[in-house]
Every structure is written in structure tokens, then in C-alpha cells.
Amino acid sequence: MVCFCGVSPNWxxxxxxxxxxxxxxxxxxxxxxxxxxxxxxxxxxKERILIxxxxxxxxxxxxxxxxxxxxxxxxxxxxxxxxxxMQNQGVKILYHTDKMAFLGFWEVLRHLEFIRKVRRxxxxxxxxxxxxxxxxxxxxxxxxxxxxxLKKRKIPVIYYISPQVWAWGRKRIGKIKQLVEHMLVFFxxxxxxxxxxxxxxTWVGHPLVELAKPNLTREEFYRSLNAxxxxxxxxxxxxSRPQEIKQHLxxxxxxxxxxxxxxxxxxxxxxxAPGINxxxxxxxxxxxxxxxxxxxxxxxxxTYSELLLVKSGTSTLEAxxxxxxxxxMYKTSPASYLIAKRLVKVPHxxxxxxxxxxxxxxxxxxxxxxxxxxxxxxxNLLDGHRRYQSIKMELGKIRNKLGSGNAYQKAARVVAEYL
Numbered sequence: 001m002v003c004f005c006g007v008s009p010n011w012x013x014x015x016x017x018x019x020x021x022x023x024x025x026x027x028x029x030x031x032x033x034x035x036x037x038x039x040x041x042x043x044x045x046k047e048r049i050l051i052x053x054x055x056x057x058x059x060x061x062x063x064x065x066x067x068x069x070x071x072x073x074x075x076x077x078x079x080x081x082x083x084x085x086m087q088n089q090g091v092k093i094l095y096h097t098d099k100m101a102f103l104g105f106w107e108v109l110r111h112l113e114f115i116r117k118v119r120r121x122x123x124x125x126x127x128x129x130x131x132x133x134x135x136x137x138x139x140x141x142x143x144x145x146x147x148x149x150l151k152k153r154k155i156p157v158i159y160y161i162s163p164q165v166w167a168w169g170r171k172r173i174g175k176i177k178q179l180v181e182h183m184l185v186f187f188x189x190x191x192x193x194x195x196x197x198x199x200x201x202t203w204v205g206h207p208l209v210e211l212a213k214p215n216l217t218r219e220e221f222y223r224s225l226n227a228x229x230x231x232x233x234x235x236x237x238x239x240s241r242p243q244e245i246k247q248h249l250x251x252x253x254x255x256x257x258x259x260x261x262x263x264x265x266x267x268x269x270x271x272x273a274p275g276i277n278x279x280x281x282x283x284x285x286x287x288x289x290x291x292x293x294x295x296x297x298x299x300x301x302x303t304y305s306e307l308l309l310v311k312s313g314t315s316t317l318e319a320x321x322x323x324x325x326x327x328x329m330y331k332t333s334p335a336s337y338l339i340a341k342r343l344v345k346v347p348h349x350x351x352x353x354x355x356x357x358x359x360x361x362x363x364x365x366x367x368x369x370x371x372x373x374x375x376x377x378x379x380n381l382l383d384g385h386r387r388y389q390s391i392k393m394e395l396g397k398i399r400n401k402l403g404s405g406n407a408y409q410k411a412a413r414v415v416a417e418y419l
Contacts, residue, residue, distance in 0.1 A: 047073075047419065048131040050122065050155070051080040051091065052146065054100040054139035056240040056273060057314040059083035061161060061408075062137045064207055066091065068412035073419065079131075080122070084274055094125065098275045100142070115142060123149050130155075133418055136180075137161050144172065147179040156181045158415055162190045166346070173197045181418065184411045187355070188401065204410040205403020208314075212321035214299040221300045225292070233269050234259065234378075235305035235324075236291075237298075237315045240273035247331045248311045249284055251371055255309060256289050258375035263382065267291070269305065271298045271315075307378055312349045312363070320352040320361075320398050325391040327378055329364045337366050355401050360394040 053062040063085035066078055070089070079092035081100060087093050095118050119142065134150050136143040140163035147157045162185045165172050176183065176199060183194050183201040191203035214221070222229055234256065238248040249270070256268045268291040272278055278293055285291055294301060302308060302319050308326035310316050319326045328350040332340070348354050349363050362377050364370075381388050 046075055046077050047133075048077045048079060048129065050126065050131045050134040050150075051078050051082065051086070051137065052122070052134070052139065052143055053080075053082045053086065053137035054097055054142055056083060056097060056275075058137040058139060058161060059085045059097050060211075061207055062086050062135070063089045063091075064408040065135070065160060065411050065415070068408045069415060072412075072416065076419075079125070081118070094121065100139075118142075119146055119149065122146065123153075126150075126153060126155065133158065133415070135160055135415065138163070140164075140172070144175060144179065151179050156418055158182045158184060158418060160184045160411060161186060162194075166190065166193055173199065182414060184414060186402070186407070188403075202410070202414050203403070204414070205405065205407040206317070207407040208318055208321055209399060209402045209407070210405050212299055212302075212318045214303045214322075216297075216300050218304050221297070221304055227267070231267055232263075232265055233267055233301070233305040235301040235308040235310075235326075236268055236270045237301075237308065237310040237319070238270065239311040239313065239315075240276070242276070244311060244313075245276065245281065248329065249281065251329065251331070251369060251374070252309050253284065253286055253289060253291070254371035255375045255378065256291065257286060258371060259378060260289060262379055266306075269294055269297075269301045271301050307381055309374065309378065312365075316350040316352055316361075320355075320395045321402075323392060323395050325361065325381055325388055325395070327362045327364065327374060327381070329369045329374060331366055331369045352395065352398055355398050356394055360391060 051062055051066070053059045059082050062082060066086065066089040069076055077092075078086070078090065079094060081095045081097065082091055082093050083097035100115075100118070134147075134155050134157045136147060136157055136159050138161040143159070144163070147159070150157050157180050159176065159180045159182070162183055163172060163176075165176070166189065173194070174197075176194075177197060181200065183190075183199055184204050185191055185194065185201060186204070186206040188203055191201050194201035216224065219229075222231070236249070236252045236256070238245045238252055259266055268289060270281065270291060270293045272281065272293050272295045274295075278295070281293055285293075298315075298318065299322060302322035302324055305324055308319050308324055310319050310326045310328055312328050312330035316326070316328055330349060346354060348359060349365055350361055352361055353359050353363070364374050364377070381391070
């Protein structure tokens with residue numbers, strides 16, 4: 001799940017209106033909670049919150065946090081960068097995540113001017129109509145630079161989903177300490193790391209503990225596919241960005257062809273991420289391979305497949321929680337890989353292996369990610385009952401390291417303290 005992509009709470013607002021009524025914005029702000037100021041009484045100021053999630057997984061978790069906040073603070077108004085999940089929660093989307101999904105260092109450099117333009121636009125929007133608070137969600141290459149802009153404008157920043165400082169860029173902890181009011185983290189080792197560096201942090205647990213569950217039973221899922229109950233599926237998860245799919249899906253399909261030659265009973269399911277062009281993917285599918293493209297059925301595929309082939313990222317953690325053994329692969333541009341190889345300082349790429357502190361699931365990275373080697377490993381797992389069951393047992397232990405649930409509620413309680 002290591003990603004190679006780059007990229008004080010009482011802040012004053014609505015100053016002109018307060019000053020026009022004969023009281024400074026600073027005085028009005030200091031009296032707001034006690035409601036002591038005559039100039040402030042009777043005003044209904046809609047509090048605006050900037051929220052920035054540049055990736056699909058960030059969009060999901062930001063939406064969950066917003067939903068919890070709105071239960072107790074329905075008057076809150078959100079704007080920023082996000083996707084369909086945040087949009088469904090009423091967020092004013094200035095830039096959609098599908099415009100921000102750049103894969104690898106080289107791809108980020110190619111789009112650097114656009115990224116700067118987006119950041120300037122957000123700052124301009126804040127200048128036009130101030131916000132009370134900023135919630136920055138993962139996406140560190142962009143968000144840490146934005147945090148610097150926000151700091152200059154005295155807008156408090158809560159960082160939700162930590163940058164992977166434990167994997168690379170530990171020097172960024174010092175920057176985070178300067179720019180961020182409060183870190184909300186998913187993993188217990190992140191809480192320890194920030195606490196050791198005197199950064200204000202709360203471990204809220206991982207939302208996927210509750211989310212990574214199928215909506216359909218096995219029988220319902222098979223019926224929806226019109227598949228016989230004895231059918232064995234292999235699940236393919238090529239990623240959520242167009243660049244990732246172009247890198248990973250051809251290899252995965254080639255692996256599928258090799259597996260099919262050895263095991264005629266297999267069929268294949270591709271998980272289609274939200275916003276992906278399904279018609280474009282269908283043009284990549286070989287006619288001799290029994291494969292189907294499914295949307296909004298990730299957890300069914302993960303739970304009811306015999307084995308999974310998963311692009312390194314959030315999907316590896318989801319797969320671990322669903323409990324089906326899987327193989328991890330990752331491939332990026334040569335330039336991005338060379339840069340990442342120099343920076344990344346962890347022994348494993350898949351979060352399941354990092355949490356287990358050992359190699360539980362096989363990893364095939366960059367030049368190792370060739371179809372024959374991956375297919376050979378998957379065949380060994382399909383034929384090796386003891387090893388297959390051993391992986392299932394180890395995956396079951398990972399859930400206990402991800403919290404007890406209610407992650408969105410815990411995060412919302414911390415955010416509410418800054419409002």
C-alpha cells in the first residue's frame with residue numbers, strides 16, 4: 001500500500017460585516033462561543049470548511065467524515081477537491097479527483113503547472129470567502145504545500161489520513177509539526193511515530209474494518225452473475241487511476257490466460273473503479289478469456305473469489321480484511337520507480353505485510369511483475385492447500401491491528417473540537 005504518487009481553531013471570518021457593526025472581527029471571534037457580544041448576537045454565519053481529497057480512497061473517507069460531522073453540525077458548508085462520494089454529501093467540488101489522479105513522480109512533474117494552478121485557485125477562493133478550518137486528506141505532495149498557504153492565512157489544518165512518513169520522507173514530520181494542528185491517523189504505529197515527535201495526533205482506527213464487507217451473500221452474488229455455484233473466480237484489481245489500469249491490466253490479463261490454460265474451470269472478474277471508462281477497458285479484454293467487468297462489487301469479488309491479483313494500494317488492505325489470499329503487483333514508469341526506490345525505506349510494499357511485520361502475501365514489483373512469474377506463484381497457491389490456509393490465518397490477525405470500529409465518528413469528534 002506504499003504509494004509512489006506525489007503528491008489555532010478560532011480563526012476569524014466575515015470581517016467586513018462585523019466591522020461595519022462597530023466591533024472588530026477579533027473581538028467578535030473571541031466572544032463567539034460565549035455569545036456575549038451584542039454585535040454577534042442574532043447572526044447565523046454558515047461556517048465553511050475546506051476539504052481536499054485528491055484520490056478515490058480519500059474521497060470515500062472524507063465523505064464518511066463529512067456525514068458524521070453533519071449529524072451534529074448540519075449548518076456546516078464544505079468546499080474543495082473531491083469525487084462523487086463527497087459530492088453526494090453536498091460538498092461544493094471545485095476540482096474533481098479524476099483531474100488530480102497523477103501516478104508517480106514523473107507524471108506529477110509533467111502536470112506541475114496544472115497542480116500549481118489548482119492550489120492557487122483554492123487560495124483565491126479562500127480569499128474571496130474565508131473558511132473556518134481546513135481538512136486535508138492524504139495526498140501529501142499537494143496538501144503539504146497547500147497547508148503552508150493556509151498557515152500564512154492563519155487557517156487551522158487538520159490532516160486526515162497521514163502521509164506515509166514511516167515509509168519515506170521522515171523529514172516531513174518536522175514540516176507537519178509546523179503546519180498541522182492535529183493529525184488523525186489510521187494505524188497505531190503512526191500514532192506512536194507522531195507522539196514521539198511531539199505532534200498532536202489521534203489514532204481513530206481504520207474505517208475499512210467496518211466498510212470492507214460484501215452487501216450480497218455468496219448465493220445472491222452468483223445469481224447476479226448467472227454463474228453456477230461451483231464456478232471458481234479469480235479477482236483482478238488493476239487500480240483506480242487510468243494510468244494504473246494501463247500499467248497493470250494487460251499484465252493481469254496475460255496472467256489470466258496462463259492460469260486458464262492450466263485450470264480450465266477458472267473465470268475472471270475485474271473490479272472497475274468509480275469514474276473509470278468501462279468501454280475503454282472492454283477493448284483490452286482478450287476474446288479467449290472468460291472475464292467480466294463489475295462496478296460497485298469490489299467486496300463481493302474480494303470475498304467470494306478463490307484468489308486475487310491486486311495492485312499495491314488501498315485494495316491490498318481491503319483484500320486482507322475480506323480474508324481471501326492474494327498476490328500483490330505494482331508497476332510504474334522507470335523514472336518514477338528509480339526515484340521511489342531511493343526514497344522508500346520499508347521492507348514491504350503491501351500494507352498487509354507491513355502490518356504483519358513479515359511477508360504474508362507475495363509481492364511482484366516493477367521488473368519482477370511479469371506474467372509468467374506471477375502466474376506461477378498463483379498456481380502454487382491454488383494447488384498448495386497448506387500455504388493457502390496459512391495466508392488466510394495470517395490475514396485474519398490483521399483486523400485486530402486496525403481498531404475497534406467507529407473510525408469516522410472518532411475523527412468527527414476531534415474535528416468538532418476545532419469548530
